[in-house]
Amino acid sequence: VTSRTIFSGIQPTGRLTLGNYLGALGRFVDLQHTARCVFCVVDLHALTVVHDPKELRRLTREIATLYLAAGLDPAVCVLTRQSDLPAHTELMYLLESTAYVGELSRMIQFKEKGRGRPRTRVSLYTYPVLMAADILLYGSTEVPVGDDQRQHVELARDLAIRFNRTYGPTFVVPELSPATVGARVMDLQNPTTKMSGSAPADSLGSIRLLDPPEVIVRKISRAVTDASPDVGYDPENRPGVSNLLEILAGCTGEADPAALAGKYDGYAALKRDTADAVVGVLKPLQNRYAELVADPAHVDATLRLGAERARELAAPTLAAARTAIGL
Ligand code: ADP
Numbered sequence: 001v002t003s004r005t006i007f008s009g010i011q012p013t014g015r016l017t018l019g020n021y022l023g024a025l026g027r028f029v030d031l032q033h034t035a036r037c038v039f040c041v042v043d044l045h046a047l048t049v050v051h052d053p054k055e056l057r058r059l060t061r062e063i064a065t066l067y068l069a070a071g072l073d074p075a076v077c078v079l080t081r082q083s084d085l086p087a088h089t090e091l092m093y094l095l096e097s098t099a100y101v102g103e104l105s106r107m108i109q110f111k112e113k114g115r116g117r118p119r120t121r122v123s124l125y126t127y128p129v130l131m132a133a134d135i136l137l138y139g140s141t142e143v144p145v146g147d148d149q150r151q152h153v154e155l156a157r158d159l160a161i162r163f164n165r166t167y168g169p170t171f172v173v174p175e176l177s178p179a180t181v182g183a184r185v186m187d188l189q190n191p192t193t194k195m196s197g198s199a200p201a202d203s204l205g206s207i208r209l210l211d212p213p214e215v216i217v218r219k220i221s222r223a224v225t226d227a228s229p230d231v232g233y234d235p236e237n238r239p240g241v242s243n244l245l246e247i248l249a250g251c252t253g254e255a256d257p258a259a260l261a262g263k264y265d266g267y268a269a270l271k272r273d274t275a276d277a278v279v280g281v282l283k284p285l286q287n288r289y290a291e292l293v294a295d296p297a298h299v300d301a302t303l304r305l306g307a308e309r310a311r312e313l314a315a316p317t318l319a320a321a322r323t324a325i326g327l
Contacts, residue, residue: 004035005172007140009042009082009131012059013049014197016066018207018278022182022250023146026281029071031144037077038138038310039067041303044082044089045131048124049113064299066209069289078313080306082134087314091133092126094321098163099129099155108151132156135174137314142177147184148194150176167324171317181257182250188223191239210286213279220244220275225267233258241267244274251277 008028010020028039041063046056060081067079082088104110107128114120123130128151135143135156143153153176160171185195189205199206204219211219225240235242242257248270249257264270292299 004142005138005140006031006035006037006142006144006177007040007135007138007174008144009040009045009134010063011042011045012056012063013046013051014059014199015201015208015210016063017185017195017197017199017209018247018282019146019182019185019195020197021070021209021281022185022247023179024144025066025070026182026250027144027179028067028077032072032077035142038080038140038313039072039077040080040082040134040310041067042082042131042134044123045127048121048127061296061299064303065289065292065296066285068292068299068302069285071285071288074302074306078306078309079302080310081303084303084307085310085314087137087311087318088130088133091137091318091321092130094325095129095132095136095159095163096126097325098159098166099132103155103158104128107155109148128152128155129159132159136160136171137317138310139172139313139317140174141172143174144177144179146194147178150178163321163324167326170320170324180255182246185247185250186239186243188219188240188243191224191243207278209282210289211282213283216278216282217275220271220278223271229266231261231264231267231270233261241270244270248274248277251281 008024010016010024016025028037031037041060043056043060064079064081068074072079104125105115110125114124131152132155135153143156145153153174157173160173164170187193187195187199187205188207189203195206197206204222207216207219223240223244226238228238231241232238233242233245245257245260248254248260254260
């Protein structure tokens with residue numbers, strides 16, 4: 001019997017959005033008391049696309065601060081930074097020697113962000129292997145991520161199974177742990193694309209975790225809906241209004257967004273309640289963030305302590321993998 005171990009990470013590539021919160025960060029907070037948890041700021045993943053070194057360091061600390069502000073407790077879970085742990089890249093190489101070019105070429109994210117473009121970084125191509133190393137290193141049984149990461153977790157499973165079969169039992173085979181609500185929060189202006197941190201800073205479509213309440217209210221009041229006068233849940237045909245219902249459900253703990261639709265006979269009330277719910281979830285986080293950001297040394301010390309604990313957790317798996325593969 002394997003005890004539950006949860007790993008997940010967020011990359012410092014942009015300002016975190018409500019999508020990151022509902023699909024990932026908010027769930028980490030609930031999960032931390034249920035299992036051994038490692039939550040990582042995956043800064044090496046941010047090197048896969050054009051980046052600014054100073055901004056990378058700033059965003060890394062911002063995300064670590066947001067982890068704490070959201071309520072992750074370093075006494076309960078391990079909070080760490082990927083680049084503090086060489087074990088991640090070392091295991092990545094062993095897994096690269098297990099993975100096939102063909103299967104990495106099929107990764108949807110690589111196809112969307114890189115394939116065929118001139119200055120595509122090699123690291124963007126191998127990114128899912130590093131992610132597999134992140135997951136497998138801690139013996140993770142579950143990986144709570146948004147829908148867009150589904151295929152990458154599937155690859156981590158495939159690599160673990162292949163390695164175990166070829167070299168003997170070494171890795172725990174992880175399960176995807178999808179969010180039931182909020183697994184794919186969509187852009188408020190283009191509700192057929194996901195809400196993303198890399199949207200332009202002035203985008204009305206993306207709610208940032210640190211947006212002031214009046215900005216959140218404005219963005220939601222301008223959210224695109226459709227011509228039908230009634231409120232209904234139908235993500236395929238009515239993505240805008242369905243996204244608002246999904247956000248409202250995610251922020252109020254309602255399990256079924258469709259059930260909320262019947263409560264509303266117009267968009268104005270739906271938008272008002274959705275904005276209230278989002279502000280209600282984000283306000284306490286923003287208040288704690290304001291306190292924590294005044295003490296960056298505390299955040300840095302938390303990451304240092306996390307790295308020590310993560311190193312201890314990771315060492316046996318890395319050693320086993322090295323031995324199994326013949327090193
Ligand atoms: P991003 O996808 O924002 O560039 P990451 O890949 O680091 O950033 O995502 C961190 C976590 O947030 C992942 O678990 C991802 O699946 C989740 N996530 C990102 N965007 C959304 C979204 N729009 N809705 C739900 N979850 C999301």
